[in-house]
Amino acid sequence: MSKIISVHSFRGGTGKSNVTANLAYTAASRGNRVGIIDTDIQSPGVHVLFGLGGEQIHRSLNDYLWGRCPIEETACDVSAIAGLPDDGKGRLYVIPSSLNAGDIARVLRDGYDPALLNDGFRALIERMKLDMLFIDTHPGVNEETLLSIAISDALVILLRPDQQDYQGTAVTVDLARRLAVPILVLAVNKVLPLFDMDAIKREAEATFNAPVAGVLPLSEEMVRLGSSDLFCRRYPDHPFTKGVRQILTSLVG
């Protein structure tokens, strides 16, 4: 049974794309066929983690939404870039959003039918035979993110230890509960290592009445990497990588 997993945060800058890419990579390295879809059409970013630039992206989610091609034609196989073994079952595909300024402007001006997203997710899972589809959502609350949450089997809400994130996250948790997502977990990212990780976990759980699946430290290595590679691959024994594994386990067992 394939799973749709959304990663969301109320505000930008929480490290959503980075965590999504690392979760997806970790799932693929366990032998799953995994897709990542970047629905943050206004400010796409997840492709960067796989070294994809404008020249490598021939088709994007935008092309599908505007009826130019079927969704599966927008999928880039990044298994080799992610260093997954050729002979293994694990595969990783990225469905990027367009980096073309004109395309982004067109989305802002004309919008698109959010219902097409749902149709696209389901078609992609079926045609690419995916075990898991990770959705990197647009921050904040809008129709597309609510729809992504509504169709998800599991939702990760990412926040930083910051008062602005705390208030907004309460809104997202409330909406997600009403949308009856079967699994809802929180993850706290960018925590300074000198903080008490357990205390942060307890505080967030008490505030939102939802489980915290992982507390991810802010590290010098992460900053230095600057999204140029998958952190979990480069630093397999780092506390961040362990945190990502814990989050994945809470989502798919």
Add this chain to the structure above:
Amino acid sequence: MPENRDDIDKLIGSMKALASPFRGVLNELHTKYKPVREGAVANYIPELAKANPDWFGISVVTVDGSVYEVGDHGVPFTIQSVSKPFVYGMALEDHGREHTLSKVGVEPTGDAFNSLIRLDERSNRPHNPMVNAGAIATADLIDGADPAARINRLLAGLRRYTGRDLNVDMSVFMSERTTGHRNRAIAHLLLNFGMVTPRLDETLDLYFQQCSALVNCHDLAVMGATLANGGVNPMSGDRAIEAQYVKDVLSVMYSCGMYDFSGQWGYEVGLPAKSGVGGGIVAVVPGQLGIGVFSPLLDGRGNSVRGIRTCVELSQRFGLHVFEAGADRSRLLETLSGRSAPARNQTIA
């Protein structure tokens, strides 16, 4: 900060409907029947012949107001005979059961959509309100001080079902009016037998306008859902018809709604329904939902080809036939909600 719970509930509801696997089912049916090229668009008046044979929309609205729709669900078309059961309901409200039954019966005839008049030999009544003779006799029962008041009342009645204002397509109305010789003949015969009042031209104009009201596939599903919901429009919360007459309307739809295909439709699909030569079909699953399908390619009996196939498959897949006693509707409910079990309870370790 005060919260508008209604707005949030509406947004959440529409997102749940968009996310529902039932949308996937409708997409699948749409993809499957879109290539069907059998049948022809109605051509008895030039205006109808302009319909695009590719148009195809499916809408489903549940009694709790969830909307699922795919394809050309917003394309306007003339309601035609789909109006008949709804106007019959208004006549029942204006005159009650006894008087209405004295003017138009409830007996299926198996007559074609373009049949010549046949009246009951003993009573001289048209057999039922779904054949043209019966629909004209029904239109005659719509009260109002003058012609404008009557059409306004009729449109207001339909508006309670759709929840939005409806307009009459003037070019279709004019062409129905100038070419409706058969209906004019029927009206004269009805007058001869005392089944209609002498205001013939006025009643015929009312009937032609009734048939020329513009609706879309979404409207049909809401209208069906209103009947499924005991007469209350699930989107607006407004009552469209007195609860006591809902079963009268659904009964004649079940036995007479699909012209001379009504018997087989009742056997195969098993739902009260009404078709029109504009390409629309409304079907009702009592207590659960309304279905609207629109596709102007008609079979030889005047029913939408894609519309029939869509309804047959929906009924069979989800066990919607009203006589399927003990049918397991959990499959339908699961597909609509998209959640096979209540959300997993999470406890914090």
